Amino acid sequence: MTVSDNRPKSLGHDEPKTFIISGNHAAAYAAKMARVEVVAAYPITPSTGCIEKVSDFVDGGTMGANYIKVESEHSAAAALIGASATGARTFSSTSAHGLLYMAELVWWAALARLPTVMSIVNRELAPAWSIWAQTQDSMGLRDSGCLQYYCKNNQEVYDSVIMAYKISEHEHVYMPSLVCQDAFILSHTNAPVDMPAQKDLDDFLPAYEPKHFKLDPKDPVTHSSLAYPEHYRQKRMNIMESTHRAKQIIKDVCADYKKRFGKFHGDLLETYGIDKKTKHIIISHSSIAEEIEVSVDMLKNKGYDVGLIRVRVLRPFPDEELRELCKNIETIHFIERAPSYGFKGIIAIDTMAALFEGDARPKAFHHIEGLSGMDVTAEYAADLIEKDLETLK
Amino acid sequence: MFEEIRWHGRGGQGAVTSAKILADAAHREGKFVQAFAFYGAERRGAPVETYTRISDCHVKRHSQIYNPTVVAVLDPALPKILYLKGLSKNSTLIVNSNKQMEFSSEIDCTKFWVDATQIAIDLKLRVSESYITNTTMTGAVAKATGLVKLESVIEALKNQLNERIWEKNIEAVKRGYNETHPYNNGGK
Amino acid sequence: MPDAKDDFKVETWNSKPAKGSAGKTGLWRTFRPVINHEKCTRCEICVLFCPEPCIELDQEDKSHKKGKIIIDYDYCKGCGICANECPQHCIDMIKETEFLKDEEKEDK
Structure with missing residues (x-):
């Protein structure tokens, strides 16, 4: 046209x-x-x-x-x-x-x-x-x-x-x-x-x-x-x-x-540091997720097998895509800025519902962070994940 | 290269503009940049912090700067506790002061001073109660750190400020650049 | 269900008027008002005009029959209204840096 x-x-x-x-x-x-x-x-x-x-x-x-x-x-x-x-x-x-x-x-x-x-x-x-x-x-x-x-x-x-x-x-x-x-x-x-x-x-x-x-x-x-x-x-x-x-x-x-x-930021979601064998996945959103990419690098350097999924589009929700990426994982860690009072983080709720239609049942860790713009620094997020993973030992 | 510059001033002194001009200048030299501030209830005279990040590649961090490589102080009367936090011995501190302001021996970073307030008085850079030292301090940071060239700062300034105030501020940048002095003991 | 005897409490956002609840706003000052007490007539115009309000008449002070005008520098923002309004012109606005050295000595 x-x-x-x-x-x-x-x-x-x-x-x-x-x-x-x-x-x-x-x-x-x-x-x-x-x-x-x-x-x-x-x-x-x-x-x-x-x-x-x-x-x-x-x-x-x-x-x-x-x-x-x-x-x-x-x-x-x-x-x-x-x-x-x-x-x-x-x-x-x-x-x-x-x-x-x-x-x-x-x-x-x-x-x-x-x-x-x-x-x-x-x-x-x-x-x-x-x-x-x-x-x-x-x-x-x-x-x-x-x-x-x-x-x-x-x-x-x-x-x-x-x-x-x-x-x-x-x-x-x-x-x-x-x-x-x-x-x-x-x-x-x-x-x-x-x-x-x-x-x-x-x-x-x-x-x-x-x-x-x-x-x-x-x-x-x-x-x-x-x-x-x-x-x-x-x-x-x-x-x-x-x-x-x-x-x-x-x-x-x-x-x-x-x-x-030449610009691409993921479509429904964006992954960072994930392959088919990744055992631990962090789910986040917005600018927090970009900073957590630094945390993923830090954690990988320490020997942790972690990766990040940034939910870019909340509606329509990338349910099949998440099921596929989370097929073989052991733990899933939500770091998000929005709670749904009376339940959990909003993205956690949707993600867990999406996974329920598949076979994967990863152990979930929920973190509501960065409320009212509180900084979630790469170091802070890495520390959260490390503490989560220590509870598995 | 990954530099984190923290600016300290007071509401009304133009610390946000300092952060932007430096970022703009570094971008002109091919760097990725971020310029931002902690925004609250902005009030004239209240201590404020602004930030510039300069890097060779895209910066993923979005949080404030806690361990700056450079600290620039626009107002000599700010409490030291505000701007000395997070400094290490590899950092550079540039203070607006009419002499070598004294610091305790634990502050072992590289130090510079420039009498930016006097430059502002000379150039009549004043908005109500505040002397505007932001452009002078940007010139001082360029000199003290060598992060950007003087010409880039001037070009960036033209991009960021209204043409009406170019002349005075370009003079301020040049004087800030030329009148920045290292502390006597080799900057330490 | 949580135990009714546990220490959980519903939290609400409450604040009460209190001195300096926003921190010591004296930090904002670029110029400090300084009173020439010899010229001051204790007319209290500055007390009336101070928007903070952080100027008051200390009636206990015996240096003058009416007392002494004192400025609370912890909260004075250095707006200069007092100096502008003073009928005796006995308040000077002095650059805060002039006081830096004295205070550092006091710290030590």
């Missing part, structure tokens, strides 16, 4: 370029280069930097989006839903209480099958007030149908936002995406982010053409009105099917992106 002339402009760069930018700005650049058409957002720490940058782009004329100023996050999500339903590519960014305030409409966007993409900066929920990293805000919305990506560094944030549009807008998916990054640890850390040339990105991500419905005064339809119980099962199971199909689509899109731009 060729790029039509009426696409919003993005005065992106003609050649690939590297910027030293924060995770927030990485998401903003991605929105700009994805030629987003409508942005609606309400600033909240620590995601403010993202929409500030977007508003700079729009104000400076380098991004041709309509920026809708709203009075709350709830309204921001409502504006995205309306815009997305008319066939516009839409973007927003929020965090913690902002995300929970728009939660009603996050579900709405998902159940209405609207492929909007939001950059979520994962922040601890109050009380007590905290602005630092914790992933419960978005993980708490894991049942909504939104596809959820948890990024380990700024480069991945940029790449994931671009890929999220391609995946969400796939004709078999049509679900929103939440691209998540840790508060401050990524959102406010400046690091190099490589970006492809605008024309190459345009080839990868063509203009959004709604394939299933579109709100258009010239062709009136009523969308999402009252429906009776007998209709729900089919429509909801259709969402189940789409989100399951999204797994293969994510793999394909990640592979295509890698081929074109």
Whole structure:
């Protein structure tokens, strides 16, 4: 498909370029280069930097989006839903209480099958007030149908936002995406982010053409009105099917992106230091997981047979992939930032459920760490695992 | 090469910008970099820490810097206990001070001093109550450690700061670079 | 089920007003207000204006019939409002580095 002339402009760069930018700005650049058409957002720490940058782009004329100023996050999500339903590519960014305030409409966007993409900066929920990293805000919305990506560094944030549009807008998916990054640890850390040339990105991500419905005064339809119980099962199971199909689509899109731009951060999950004989596996997510790669090196040097799986996509959940990787392991160690009160870590719950459909019954160790952005240093994580393994002796 | 630089200043003195300029400069010389800070309730005058990591390859660490290879102190009146933590004898300490500030003998790292506050006064680098020593100290770190070239710092500064304040700050970087002195006993 | 007699307690987030609950904010100071007690008339304008508030009149001090104005340097952030408001202009803002040496001597 060729790029039509009426696409919003993005005065992106003609050649690939590297910027030293924060995770927030990485998401903003991605929105700009994805030629987003409508942005609606309400600033909240620590995601403010993202929409500030977007508003700079729009104000400076380098991004041709309509920026809708709203009075709350709830309204921001409502504006995205309306815009997305008319066939516009839409973007927003929020965090913690902002995300929970728009939660009603996050579900709405998902159940209405609207492929909007939001950059979520994962922040601890109050009380007590905290602005630092914790992933419960978005993980708490894991049942909504939104596809959820948890990024380990700024480069991945940029790449994931671009890929999220391609995946969400796939004709078999049509679900929103939440691209998540840790508060401050990524959102406010400046690091190099490589970006492809605008024309190459345009080839990868063509203009959004709604394939299933579109709100258009010239062709009136009523969308999402009252429906009776007998209709729900089919429509909801259709969402189940789409989100399951999204797994293969994510793999394909990640592979295509890698081929074109040389960037790959895993698809549904990313492994580090794992082979078929690995006995002990650490499961983690987000930026913690990248630091734990250093722990894995340390532990291997000490003679421990450990490897790491980073769950990159929480929904759709990589259940078969985890079963395959954990077939022959003895222990599994969860280090995660998000508890589900009343049970265990959110990723641990899903992983153990996935493994239950296979034969492997590894001994599990659960660690909820890094709450409110507490540092999980490589040394600290290595020490946790070492202590786990000592209990086996 | 894996260098961890920790900057100590006060809210309003521009320590975040120092960390970014140094990172930008090192990136211009082909290094992977990270520049970040510990963010809390930012208040003018409150002690703050910011960080720069410079490495030959991609840095996987995201936690704060506990064992810095370089410590730069933007404000001479900061309590020593804040910025001496985690220093080893292989570290380099660069203090904004109008003389060789005295340290106890256990602090056996390589030391430098530069009168960045005086440079800020001379160049009228001031925002309300604070003298802005960040660019001067970035020049000082470039000189003391040799991590980056002076020209790279100036280019990075132009990228990071508004053109309106380039001139003064480039002068500050140059003076910081040229007026950084090792401690008499060979820097020890 | 946990034993009802165990030492588990429900924890909540509570804080009460207390002096210096956010740490010694005196560390934030770049300039220190110093009172010239000879010129000071004990009018207490500085006490009224101090936003912290860390200036008070010590009535027990017998050096003057009204007492003596004292500044709590543990918490004074050096904002300079007192010096600005003082009708006698008897508060000077002095660079904190000027005091470094004296304090180091005291430490030893």
